[in-house]
Amino acid sequence: MRKLTYADAICEAQIEEMARDENVFVIGEDVDIAGGVYKLTKGVLERFGPRRVVGTPISEEAFCGLAAGAAMTGLRPIVEIMYIDFILMAMDPVVNQMAKIPFMSGGQFAMPVTIRAQAGAGTVEGAQHSQSLEAWFTHTPGFKVCMPATARDAKGLLKAAIRDDGPVLVIENRCLFNEEEEVPDGEWVTPLGKADVAREGKDVTVVAMGYARRKALAAAERLAGEVSVEVVDPRTLWPLDMETILESVKKTGRVIVTHESPARGGVGAEIVRRIVAEGFDYLDAPPVVVAGADLPMPFSPGLEQACLPQAETIAEAARRVIGMA
Amino acid sequence: MAAKRAGSKINSAADEAARVRMLRRMLSIRRFEEEVKRLYRAGGIKGAIHLYIGQEAVAAGACEALRPDDYVTSTHRPHGHCIAKVFDLKRTMAEMMGKASGLSGGFGGSMHQFCKEKGFLGGNGIVGGGMGLALGAAFSARYRKTDQVAVCFFSEGASNQGVIHECLNMAALWKLPVIYLCENNQYAATTPVGKSTCTKDIAPRAAAYGLPWAICDGNDVLDVYETTRTAVERARNGGGAAFIEAKTYRAEPHCGIIADGRDKAELALWKSAERDPIPRHEARLIAEGILTAEGARELRAEVERDIAEAVEFARRSPAPDPAKALAREGRP
Numbered sequence: 239m240r241k242l243t244y245a246d247a248i249c250e251a252q253i254e255e256m257a258r259d260e261n262v263f264v265i266g267e268d269v270d271i272a273g274g275v276y277k278l279t280k281g282v283l284e285r286f287g288p289r290r291v292v293g294t295p296i297s298e299e300a301f302c303g304l305a306a307g308a309a310m311t312g313l314r315p316i317v318e319i320m321y322i323d324f325i326l327m328a329m330d331p332v333v334n335q336m337a338k339i340p341f342m343s344g345g346q347f348a349m350p351v352t353i354r355a356q357a358g359a360g361t362v363e364g365a366q367h368s369q370s371l372e373a374w375f376t377h378t379p380g381f382k383v384c385m386p387a388t389a390r391d392a393k394g395l396l397k398a399a400i401r402d403d404g405p406v407l408v409i410e411n412r413c414l415f416n417e418e419e420e421v422p423d424g425e426w427v428t429p430l431g432k433a434d435v436a437r438e439g440k441d442v443t444v445v446a447m448g449y450a451r452r453k454a455l456a457a458a459e460r461l462a463g464e465v466s467v468e469v470v471d472p473r474t475l476w477p478l479d480m481e482t483i484l485e486s487v488k489k490t491g492r493v494i495v496t497h498e499s500p501a502r503g504g505v506g507a508e509i510v511r512r513i514v515a516e517g518f519d520y521l522d523a524p525p526v527v528v529a530g531a532d533l534p535m536p537f538s539p540g541l542e543q544a545c546l547p548q549a550e551t552i553a554e555a556a557r558r559v560i561g562m563a
Numbered sequence: 564m565a566a567k568r569a570g571s572k573i574n575s576a577a578d579e580a581a582r583v584r585m586l587r588r589m590l591s592i593r594r595f596e597e598e599v600k601r602l603y604r605a606g607g608i609k610g611a612i613h614l615y616i617g618q619e620a621v622a623a624g625a626c627e628a629l630r631p632d633d634y635v636t637s638t639h640r641p642h643g644h645c646i647a648k649v650f651d652l653k654r655t656m657a658e659m660m661g662k663a664s665g666l667s668g669g670f671g672g673s674m675h676q677f678c679k680e681k682g683f684l685g686g687n688g689i690v691g692g693g694m695g696l697a698l699g700a701a702f703s704a705r706y707r708k709t710d711q712v713a714v715c716f717f718s719e720g721a722s723n724q725g726v727i728h729e730c731l732n733m734a735a736l737w738k739l740p741v742i743y744l745c746e747n748n749q750y751a752a753t754t755p756v757g758k759s760t761c762t763k764d765i766a767p768r769a770a771a772y773g774l775p776w777a778i779c780d781g782n783d784v785l786d787v788y789e790t791t792r793t794a795v796e797r798a799r800n801g802g803g804a805a806f807i808e809a810k811t812y813r814a815e816p817h818c819g820i821i822a823d824g825r826d827k828a829e830l831a832l833w834k835s836a837e838r839d840p841i842p843r844h845e846a847r848l849i850a851e852g853i854l855t856a857e858g859a860r861e862l863r864a865e866v867e868r869d870i871a872e873a874v875e876f877a878r879r880s881p882a883p884d885p886a887k888a889l890a891r892e893g894r895p
Contacts, residue, residue, distance in 0.1 A: 263706065289706065295733060297730075297732065299725070299726045300694075300729030300730045300732075300733050301733070302695065303692075303696055303698060303699060303726065304733070306695065306699055307695060307697060307700040307701075307702070308700070309699070310684055310699070311634065311704070311707075313703050330691075331692075331695050335687075335692060335695070335696065339685065340895055342667060342677070343667050343670070343671060343679070343895070344665075344667040344671065344677070345895030346679040346895075347679055347684075
């Protein structure tokens, strides 16, 4: 199978969907200049021209509002937020308008907006360029949220998001942009709300999202022969594929949830809540969340890494959960 | 568009039917809201009610300058804009009561009346929340190669939100067919404009973005109509965005039936027949021979019947059934 980088997979998804549907367009800062700061719209301008690839002033609130108004009147915007931290400048259009208008209007208006926002930590950029805000939007009724952790899902989930009639936040991870992976040729759509069992195992389930998926897989590798780890990547945080998660927990009886954002009020806590509510009888040990530190991200590289879940911390948690440490 | 002060003589292109229609729209809004106020006091309407009484000429005049397929975004004080653009008194009143037959099926209420069919992109509970939506509707019209225009109603209160700066810049930069129409009703909740705003007029700010602007008498429906028509025609023909400030007055308190601490003489002045937009326009129509006194009485009686029917329709309509309306397959 051919290989693509995560970044090229994002570009390819947009090009395919724009070719498929005339009403799809891309808007955001620098998207029309040399493929954007992170080259996530590479080749899109050349193919579709400035009418459909719209570079904006630094005005997140206005261009997110524009996307909502355009979606209400027949278009399907893809909004690029250069860093997810910047979406906080646009919380009114995103949370008060996009997420609520389909409902408040009694279903008259669809809101087919895809927001692509890149996030993640580990690139030494300080507290305002390193947040993982997935919990904010998972907490907002009316929003769907996904976090592709592979090139194949970066393409597949984005295509599904663009075709969805409600607002979808696609959180891309910048530490993965240059990672090359196999991506099937031709039509490749990853349905929203479907988890991926990234590695099969029988002793403990690690539910891992975004970049934490890689760390969970590394932990599983490290524990091979000692503890058999099953890694489940939910891929979409809302709607959440509880069926796959519960099936895994039923098999292993033990569960760790891991993400890079802090544990407080986080998606990990929500997943644990649902496991307890819907699969309490499967549990042989209390569920554990391995998360980022409860701090704004510090700059100094050593401090930053110390604030993130690592393969070793996940492995230690796994040993603890099954009573080996 | 040149800056124009209130009180100048209006040479309007509106034909006689349009002039009478604007009176009817204003009367409908006024009587609708008086009924809302009565029903609110009686407990038939609940929630936050922001009345538009006193400002009717702005909605009626501006919407008369629009086509049915043009777009309007409104505010937390949306009844006037909704009636002027959509003109469905029954379903608007039903939405006020949270009924299933309401414009938004009971999911929106007073502040969230929507009508896709008539290009009404909704009231908005967030001050300034419609500014980006109007920008997007105008962007969309151009993208789809139609000649539709979007009008964004907002208040002098909203003019101090940061988003307007972003929107005016983008509207001007891309020459989008959008009209930002500021209803300067003198009060943001209870704060008078002089306490919130460093200049007497709002509209000249638009010049900083290279946008044409005008100030009109927001209590003169023909002045609002003409000013809006000029801006809309320009936008429809590719001339880009514009900014209008309509000077008007919110005759009722900010919200619900709260106490009004404003100066009594000020209130009396704005409610007088010389300032109130409805008697002003009615007297002009009679003076110009477009309407007889008898005709005016008939018109008022017709509006009275419309309102009574709307209230009756709303009252008789069932409330949404929670089991159906909130079920996964039933909800919007």
